Amino acid sequence: MTDAARRRAEALREQIAHHNHRYYVLDDPEIDDFAYDALLRELQALEATHPELLTPDSPTQRVGAAPLAEFGTVRHPQPMLSLENAFSDEDVAAFDRRVRERLGTGDDIEYVAEPKLDGLAISVIYRHGLLERAATRGDGEQGEDVTANIRTLRSVPLRLMGDAPAFLEARGEVFMPVAGFERLNADQVARGLKPFVNPRNAAAGSLRQLDPRVTATRPLELYFYALGAVEGGTVRDSHDAALKALRDWGLRTSPEARRVRGSAGCLAYYADLQSRRAALAYQIDGVVYKVDDLASQEKLGFVSRAPRWAIAHKFPAEEARTRLRSVDFQVGRTGALTPVARLEPVMVGGATVGNATLHNLDEIARKDIRIGDTVIVRRAGDVIPEVVRVDFERRPDDTLPIILPASCPVCGSRVDRVEGQAVARCTGALRCQAQRHEALRHFAARRAMDIDGLGDAVIAQLIERDLVQSPADLYLLDWEQLAQLERLGEKSARNLVAAIAASRSTTLPRFLFALGIPDVGESTAAALARQFGNLDALLSADATRLEQTPDVGPVIAANVAGFFADADNLRIVAALRARGVQWQEGEPVAAVALPLSGQTWVLTGTLPTLSRDEAKDLLEARGAKVAGSVSKKTNCVLAGEEAGSKLAKAIELGVPVIDEATFRQQLGLPAG
Numbered sequence: 001m002t003d004a005a006r007r008r009a010e011a012l013r014e015q016i017a018h019h020n021h022r023y024y025v026l027d028d029p030e031i032d033d034f035a036y037d038a039l040l041r042e043l044q045a046l047e048a049t050h051p052e053l054l055t056p057d058s059p060t061q062r063v064g065a066a067p068l069a070e071f072g073t074v075r076h077p078q079p080m081l082s083l084e085n086a087f088s089d090e091d092v093a094a095f096d097r098r099v100r101e102r103l104g105t106g107d108d109i110e111y112v113a114e115p116k117l118d119g120l121a122i123s124v125i126y127r128h129g130l131l132e133r134a135a136t137r138g139d140g141e142q143g144e145d146v147t148a149n150i151r152t153l154r155s156v157p158l159r160l161m162g163d164a165p166a167f168l169e170a171r172g173e174v175f176m177p178v179a180g181f182e183r184l185n186a187d188q189v190a191r192g193l194k195p196f197v198n199p200r201n202a203a204a205g206s207l208r209q210l211d212p213r214v215t216a217t218r219p220l221e222l223y224f225y226a227l228g229a230v231e232g233g234t235v236r237d238s239h240d241a242a243l244k245a246l247r248d249w250g251l252r253t254s255p256e257a258r259r260v261r262g263s264a265g266c267l268a269y270y271a272d273l274q275s276r277r278a279a280l281a282y283q284i285d286g287v288v289y290k291v292d293d294l295a296s297q298e299k300l301g302f303v304s305r306a307p308r309w310a311i312a313h314k315f316p317a318e319e320a321r322t323r324l325r326s327v328d329f330q331v332g333r334t335g336a337l338t339p340v341a342r343l344e345p346v347m348v349g350g351a352t353v354g355n356a357t358l359h360n361l362d363e364i365a366r367k368d369i370r371i372g373d374t375v376i377v378r379r380a381g382d383v384i385p386e387v388v389r390v391d392f393e394r395r396p397d398d399t400l401p402i403i404l405p406a407s408c409p410v411c412g413s414r415v416d417r418v419e420g421q422a423v424a425r426c427t428g429a430l431r432c433q434a435q436r437h438e439a440l441r442h443f444a445a446r447r448a449m450d451i452d453g454l455g456d457a458v459i460a461q462l463i464e465r466d467l468v469q470s471p472a473d474l475y476l477l478d479w480e481q482l483a484q485l486e487r488l489g490e491k492s493a494r495n496l497v498a499a500i501a502a503s504r505s506t507t508l509p510r511f512l513f514a515l516g517i518p519d520v521g522e523s524t525a526a527a528l529a530r531q532f533g534n535l536d537a538l539l540s541a542d543a544t545r546l547e548q549t550p551d552v553g554p555v556i557a558a559n560v561a562g563f564f565a566d567a568d569n570l571r572i573v574a575a576l577r578a579r580g581v582q583w584q585e586g587e588p589v590a591a592v593a594l595p596l597s598g599q600t601w602v603l604t605g606t607l608p609t610l611s612r613d614e615a616k617d618l619l620e621a622r623g624a625k626v627a628g629s630v631s632k633k634t635n636c637v638l639a640g641e642e643a644g645s646k647l648a649k650a651i652e653l654g655v656p657v658i659d660e661a662t663f664r665q666q667l668g669l670p671a672g
């Protein structure tokens with residue numbers, strides 16, 4: 001009996017695997033759902049009566065694992081890299097030119113073009129044909145072990161077909177099709193839960209569920225796009241052949257992948273896919289071109305953790321049309337009023353947008369935007385959506401002008417607009433709760449006074465209960481007061497008091513930065529500290545003296561002088577010192593030439609070992625200025641992984657680009 005049962009179980013598993021492949025991978029089922037369910041139920045019944053027949057690769061075992069307390073960490077057999085970005089036809093032509101130059105050929109290169117899926121990278125390992133482990137990309141070296149969750153995806157076989165290698169690492173992208181995303185969100189809302197902002201976040205949230213039973217209910221799919229580490233089996237000589245091998249093993253690859261010739265072939269593919277983008281069942285954010293020949297790939301190698309043989313050609317930012325309902329003014333740290341558009345919610349680039357920035361009054365005037373207008377909103381990546389222009393053909397007769405309020409919407413103080421300047425400001429200073437909130441947030445920031453635990457929720461309550469009028473009042477708080485706040489227990493209250501106390505010993509550059517003088521960022525604060533050496537010298541300097549500081553022009557000089565001429569500000573500075581805030585004072589060091597002084601650097605992408613802040617500190621300590629965008633005046637760009645438009649710009653302008661290893665060498669730092 002058991003023998004017959006074993007044979008039947010094996011036959012059922014084989015049939016189910018076959019039908020899974022037909023349905024989920026080939027999208028070409030041979031039987032209907034009813035017949036499929038009958039097979040699955042028969043197998044379940046058989047395994048229930050004969051538990052000894054159960055195997056881990058049985059199709060009944062997809063959702064077997066118990067919920068986890070946390071994900072384990074695993075090291076990838078080979079690092080998972082990222083891609084450089086191209087934003088224009090010229091970027092693609094330049095990429096193709098670099099490839100041909102490096103390969104020393106004038107011939108057209110064969111590429112494989114594929115959609116750039118907007119999901120999460122995943123590495124799946126099969127040993128002797130059985131699914132062993134699946135991991136997220138993580139930092140590229142180590143990821144999270146999400147095996148139990150990946151097993152719940154029907155499109156991922158638990159056992160490979162054909163002659164699978166002894167060890168196979170397949171790489172791909174997990175994503176959520178748009179229809180599934182919309183169903184999931186409707187369900188979330190119906191259950192009183194927060195909807196996901198876009199399919200990508202929904203996919204990430206679903207994959208990072210500790211309970212695989214939850215993941216199993218989520219409509220996740222996976223396309224494999226590359227081989228990782230492989231041991232045993234035939235060697236493939238092209239990317240196209242690798243994709244075919246994946247398909248032969250029963251793994252799903254994108255049906256859109258095509259071989260194309262030269263940059264012209266790439267661009268034609270791009271145009272075609274872009275025209276069909278909206279009709280695809282899933283979201284993509286561009287196209288990836290990969291040199292097809294694997295020997296050439298090897299010759300081309302890598303630069304700062306991205307291959308030289310591939311590039312992601314991004315689609316332009318997405319736009320949508322909607323109606324401008326009203327405009328609110330938000331008050332920032334320096335009192336600047338920013339007009340915010342309240343829109344009829346609309347889907348743009350996979351997320352619902354209800355608010356967008358209008359930048360400032362000059363922009364509103366230039367674009368001639370009025371309330372009631374139909375406007376075009378744009379969203380690019382993770383940046384704040386913006387109103388790009390008005391659709392004048394749809395302008396109704398009853399639009400209203402956008403008017404700057406005469407008084408601050410938060411504190412009621414007078415609003416000033418300096419003639420000829422775009423920005424209008426609330427004159428309430430720290431009496432304005434909005435400005436006070438932002439000032440405290442800035443003061444406590446990591447790069448300023450570095451007060452851990454002073455987040456927005458705490459700041460809001462401190463202001464609401466009138467416990468702090470200025471940053472100086474933070475140093476008068478005791479833990480009993482803090483423990484009164486909502487969601488702050490005794491332990492957190494004590495920790496916060498300790499963090500505030502610890503922030504008392506600081507440095508002059510940090511202190512100056514923390515004060516939040518308009519336009520005085522970190523590098524200006526550092527320059528001022530170097531120039532004057534101590535606070536009293538700075539306090540007594542007039543605008544002319546201030547202007548002698550490197551990088552300080554008339555506008556910043558006037559801001560600094562104006563800030564320290566204000567009696568309220570002087571009182572706060574005095575109170576901060578009286579309450580124990582201190583730093584080492586020194587002599588002016590302006591005379592000392594630093595090795596990189598006068599140079600402007602730009603950081604982009606993720607560096608392998610240094611954080612952004614660390615790299616910035618290293619540069620500033622050597623006198624360099626770190627700027628946010630690349631121009632002809634940039635001396636050098638330090639680029640890491642996922643570097644995007646800044647890197648492209650640097651290449652275009654011929655600005656030198658270095659990676660972290662070279663940077664370390666140049667600065668005489670140990671290798672990372």
Ligand code: IVH
Pocket residue numbers: 081082083084114115116117118119120121122137173225226288307310312
């Ligand atoms: S290949 C070494 N192909 O894009 C090249 N990546 O910025 C590794 N992605 O982390 C990636 N679709 O998550 C490749 N067809 C595709 C892709 C793709 C989406 C993602 C992937 C990767 C990121 C790189």
